[in-house]
Each structure stands twice: as C-alpha cells, then as structure tokens.
Amino acid sequence: MQEITWELFEKQVEACRLCSLCRQIRHKVPGQGDRNAPLMLIGEGPGQVEDEEGLAFVGPAGQLLTKMLEAIQLSREQVYICNVVKCRPPNNRVPTPEEAAACRIHLRMQTWLVKPRVIVLLGSTAAKNLLDPEIRITRDRGKWTERKGVWMMPTYHPSALLRDPDKKREAWEDMKSLRSKLQELGLYSFE
Numbered sequence: 615m616q617e618i619t620w621e622l623f624e625k626q627v628e629a630c631r632l633c634s635l636c637r638q639i640r641h642k643v644p645g646q647g648d649r650n651a652p653l654m655l656i657g658e659g660p661g662q663v664e665d666e667e668g669l670a671f672v673g674p675a676g677q678l679l680t681k682m683l684e685a686i687q688l689s690r691e692q693v694y695i696c697n698v699v700k701c702r703p704p705n706n707r708v709p710t711p712e713e714a715a716a717c718r719i720h721l722r723m724q725t726w727l728v729k730p731r732v733i734v735l736l737g738s739t740a741a742k743n744l745l746d747p748e749i750r751i752t753r754d755r756g757k758w759t760e761r762k763g764v765w766m767m768p769t770y771h772p773s774a775l776l777r778d779p780d781k782k783r784e785a786w787e788d789m790k791s792l793r794s795k796l797q798e799l800g801l802y803s804f805e
C-alpha cells in the first residue's frame with residue numbers, strides 16, 4: 615500500500631476530478647498552516663479571494679477568523695486551516711452532499727497527516743459533514759464532542775458573523791471555551 619504523505623495529498627488534490635467543481639475554478643485550495651498543529655479549523659469551501667490565491671480563509675471571513683484567533687492569543691501560523699471542499703462552489707453556494715462526500719478522501723488524508731487533538735468546525739457544512747448531519751448550528755454551537763481522542767466543537771462560520779454581528783457574543787463564548795479546552799489539554803502555552 616502507498617504511504618500517506620503530504621506530497622501524495624498535494625498530488626491527489628491537484629489531480630482530483632471526483633466532482634465537477636474543479637471545472638470552474640482558478641485554483642484548488644487544499645489548506646495551509648502548521649502541519650503539526652494540535653488545532654485544526656475546518657470551514658466550508660473556498661470563496662472568491664481564496665480561489666484567486668489558492669489559500670484558505672484569506673478573504674473577509676478569513677480576516678475575521680485571524681482576529682478571532684488572535685483574541686485568544688493564537689496566530690494563523692500556529693494552527694492548520696482547511697475546508698470541507700477544496701474547490702470553490704460557483705457563487706459561493708453550499709457544496710452539495712455529493713461534492714462534500716467526493717472531497718472527503720482529501721479531508722480524511724489531511725486529518726490523518728495533521729493528527730489534531732482539537733477540531734473547530736466553522737459553520738453548519740463542516741459540522742454536518744464531520745460530526746452529525748442533524749446538527750443545527752444555532753442550537754449546537756459551543757458543544758464539545760470527543761471522538762477517538764479528538765475533541766470537536768462547532769461554532770458559527772465567520773461569514774455568518776459578518777452578516778449578523780449579533781452572533782459575535784456567542785462566537786466569543788465559543789472562542790473562550792476553545793482556549794479553555796486547549797489549556798486543559800496542555801496544547802498551547804497561554805500567558
């Protein structure tokens with residue numbers, strides 16, 4: 615059997631034609647950050663700026679995500695960030711269950727390689743795909759689930775916070791809960 619490596623992951627994402635999303639994109643967006651990070655954040659799919667640059671969360675939602683991380687004393691370089699789908703859905707529509715399922719092979723490989731101890735699911739698409747299809751983000755955000763030693767928490771997607779700033783208070787509660795979890799597990803040193 616072929617060994618799973620970052621090189622293989624990159625090659626497979628680049629060559630992937632498992633769904634039709636790749637027909638309309640400029641760049642694939644595999645994800646980036648510290649490949650040994652104890653914390654992984656998973657969003658939905660690349661937006662316009664991400665598609666142009668080939669990097670995850672670099673547009674307006676990404677800038678807010680950077681601020682949210684910095685608010686709990688984490689930099690982007692200390693975490694790993696990626697999406698459920700690696701190709702931008704047209705007009706930023708939600709990826710279909712078939713597209714998400716096709717892309718799962720890449721996300722699985724990525725989680726296997728990073729081996730995070732904590733995963734934050736940004737928004738309903740990530741939460742439904744990785745945790746439970748019945749999840750409702752307004753009801754279930756901030757709740758922790760442990761699976762095979764990995765702690766997972768859904769929270770609002772930063773784009774939802776840009777659309778509805780009233781959600782920021784709850785998002786801040788989730789970020790504080792994240793910091794407590796990372797502290798409890800001794801994963802980062804905070805002042």
Ligand code: URA
Nearest residue numbers: 657658659661670671
């Ligand atoms: N929204 C996402 O879900 N992911 C990105 O990379 C950018 C915006």
